[in-house]
Amino acid sequence: WPLIFSGLEIIANRVMFSHRDAGGSPSLFDLLVSLGRSHHATLALADLNAELDYSPGTMVYIAGRVLEHSVGP
Secondary structure, X not given: OOOOOOOOOOOOOOOEEEEOOOOOOOOOOEEEEOOOOXXXXXXXXXXXXXXXXXXXXXXXXXXXXXXXXXXXO
């Protein structure tokens, strides 16, 4: 069956340094999902000067090629 996603990447137990997704399209959104139990993380969007709680169960759509983003403790 056809999928609505063009790619899938799983990153486990990682701190992601600030970056833009070079392979993405500027007109499409990426779905970021935080899974697991009882951990605390922060999703930082440098271009918006924003830090968001990225606890388990959080889902965020961003334009990953356009917005510089990182995940940290």
